[in-house]
Amino acid sequence: SQSSAGNPIFYTPASGESDRTTISLLNTQNVRSIISNKSIHDNERVTTPASVTSSSNIVLVFDVASSNCLKDMESNEDSFFRATSCLKAEIGMITAESPQISRSIIVLAPTDWKISSQGLTDLLLQLSNHNWMQLAPLQEIAGQEATQSFIALNSGKDRDFSRGLLRLSDEIKVNTESVSALYVDPELAASFTAARLLGYSDLWSSNTQAVKYFEQNSKLLNEYLDAIQLEASAQITTPQASSQIPITIVNTSDRDVSVSLSLTSASTSRFSAQPSGLIQVAQGQRVTVPVSISLIGAGIVTVQAQLIAPNGERFGVGKEIQISSAAYSQFARTLVLGAFGLLLALALSNFIKRLRVGRRVKSNQVSTE
Template sequence: MHVALAAVIAVISLLGGIGVTTTTFAPPAHADAVGPVTVVIDRLTPVVPRPDGRLRVEGRVVNTTSNAMDDVVIRLRLSSEPVTRRTQITRVRQSPLDTENQEPTPEQLDQRTAPDSWPEPADAIVEETQINIDEAISPRGQAAFAIRIPFEDLPLAEPGVYALAIEVLGSRRGATGEATDERQGMLRTFLPWFPEPVTPLQMVWLWPLADWPAQNADGVFLDSQTPDAIAPGGRLTSLVETGARQPRSVNWIADPALLQSVQDMSDGYQILRGGQVVVGDRSDEATAWLSSLTDALNDARPPTTTSPVLRVLPYADIDASAVNRAGMPTDVVRAVTSSAPLSSVTLDQQVIGGTYWAPFGRIDPETADLVASAGVRTIILSGRAIPARDAYAGANTGRAVLSTSVGAVQAVLREPRMSALLTEPQRNRSDAIEIRQAFLAESGVLAGTIPEDAASRAVVVGPDDIRWDPSGTVVNALLKATVTAPWMKPLTLTDLLDEPVNPLRRDRRDYGKQAKAAELPDAYMQDVRRTSDELAAFTSVLDNPIGISDTYAAALLRAESSAWRSEPTVGASLLNNISTQLSEQVAQIGVLSEGTVTFSGDSGRVPITIENSLDRTVTVGVQLRASPAIRLESEPLQGIQVEPGKKVSVDIEARVVGGNTLPVRVQLLTPDGTAFGEGARIDVASTAYARAAAWVVIVAFIAIVIFVVIGVARRIRLASTSGSSNSGDSDDPSDPDNSNDPIDPNDPNRSTTNTSDPSTPPTGER
């Protein structure tokens, strides 16, 4: 019986009808079980249907339950009418297993969520495609199916995009109250059908090449991300290979830091592995990647022209909003102005500069003014950043004008829904096919709904994140469809920018809290600024900063990349590595002085020795700093030139206030007086206060002696005076003549004797 069934199936398959095979395997690890049975598509062709072709759908139905599945029937369903609104595409993709009569709310459509049930989008059964699986599908088992049917046999009434579904009916063994034809699984997708020529969309494919620039100031890669990405099968290699297959359908955009890094790798490079710096082993792959990119760019260039086709972003895709907010606008200017010259030298061909891809799809007015003043003329944004007031399908894409303080710049608006599909998560091939069909559906609906008299039918698609990793199966098929599908054709970004501006009225949305929250964190940016200030101080003392200032400045720009929004740990590691490298360079200019310097007075000279271990001459200043500062008086000494590998000794005049030993820091200075480096610590003491103290003691001792002598003499005199007074008293028997009595000057009997001068005669003898 089984042999006969297999033979019948084989014959039917050869005749181009409907085929089925039955096997028992474990279900795919990431199968999306929306019901008891998960439908997995392995093939849905052709990508662009033709009237004389046939639809081919191959896949598997997987029993995800612990019960066997009996009476399994597989068949196709189609919507009876084309999808005419883009919200219907969301509805089809989000429909639950069972759909009845509940319509989704506008909020559910906007948020891409579904109610418990709503009308079945694929409401028409294609009976000719029905397959009966005679054998039960065991628990966790699966059955393969293949359906082929000419397009002329499908109920496709008119051109447009149809909902297409693979429906699985059956019954679970042992389940009570379940009919034999109960719906057990459903996968809904889309079928674009444009048998007649239509006015096509003009598809502008943005094809960015960027990576996480984890390369320090010495050019050492801190991880293997970039080397792995440019290796065979790597992310960047796949992007170049896919774009090269349709070189004139894509618009190449690259980060100059990536081009520079790969060029460095091709000449030999070093990488950090296990904490050790080792020689990298992907130099040949780097050379091959650059060669492949160059060939793709040459193929993209129109014949007989030498016009550049590669657009370059600011160096390292700098997070301009975060850097500007951190007070470092000159870094943004440097990133913009250096990108084109650097890329031209790296690739040995001219490139187009002045393009900025705004992270998060939005830009604040201050940053727009800044990048425009630096030379940016094209800013790539999400279509939601400047939405049109006229809300017809396709209005939020194409080209617009963005006003800045230095004049208008071109705004290239990525179509939000289609761009998001390019990087939608894909767990398996079935997901990739479903995403591909959803993209075709979006473009088909736009082609049918954009007014014929619209100023532009351009649709810009590009990933939300320029470090994208799309499915090669998906994007390769879509690029081919852009060329072969009747409702699409490619358009270059240059041609789009040359078109007249679409006169749609637009509103510029606020930057928004979410956009600001997505920036590099403030704390991280402050660390970047401190390192940048240290670099500025260091390079200012170098007589020839070439080879240091440029390499460290470029490394800091890499640390300011928007790439670290998604890899903050790697970004912090890069910044720490750069800061450590810079500190090691600064430490090669140092002060060797130490110990204690003693002045014989309150002032003197402090000998300082400065060493320069760098390979170039430096000019520094030096200053003495004390705490408290009031105890030290000293003027800084500037213009000290130290040749490479040499030492220079200088003396600094200083005056110390106070007798205690004073801790002093010897600080190196830049020419403008900014401190840099660690400096050195010495102690300064003065003997002047010790001598002064000794004289104070001596003077005090002499004063004390004088006071003692005076005191003793006074005591003696007082004692003598007291004795004389006692001997002149009349009652004193020792004085019978009363010679000690007081003399009355009015006594007429008193004799007068001149005792002052014996030569003077008495008064009566004159």
């Protein structure tokens, strides 16, 4: 779990075992591993500090014997009494090993534990009502300095993940980065980061269930991204070869966003556009941005308008725009009229020449007679 942005995510393998490579990779993702004392000493009765290091990575350790006391705890009073008595006895024996030194013990609840809210409240009351023992939040234990180093005795078991799961995981990672950059909300990004890592948990009975979980989170991410939309005319004619065209960004979300625009075309020799820079759009508002473009030559150019998150990733549905320039239309019109005038002048000059030649011939004929 993860309580807030910046705090570590805690992960416990179902077997309680993890190798150094896995611990190190999780640590780079700000995920703190919680392993069992049995995985270190191959004996669940060997007391181990709650915070240790493995290859320079801080690891938390839970006590197997104490944690097993909770496995048979049910809603009836007899099982509740047995569980609390067992837990007190285990912790009491650990305390008796070195009564002059305080130590932290992590008790891990079973993965399929079905305790009621009232039962959990009664359990915490039973464990906190002692002068030799007090409850502490896991965050506090995680903040303690590691006192010992160890080398894991057992190697972690590899798992096969489906291609669909890995593809969705990569998609969620990229979209989480975009949502985090757009909405400037670390808490929002932290929740989806935790969800992506949870998809690899041993608690899923199959890849299919994990894929469905990823699909739900991917859908939520897309809803955040789809709340930012583009609006523009499908056809735009500019008065000059270099001009500005209006593009509108609509923010239908309940948060302010920062976004930029990109205009591209397959006709790179005829079209270019200046980057828009970051644009601030308040929640529930729309902003129209003038984008500077340059168009070379006559005819229509197909341009793709696309939203860009501050992290550089493209997102949302793009907008196709047909752009042409009136400047080249006017030039072509002038060129045609000029050519027509030239042809008319040449035709008139040719007519005059023929008329003069005809008069000379007629005059010569009269003189001869």
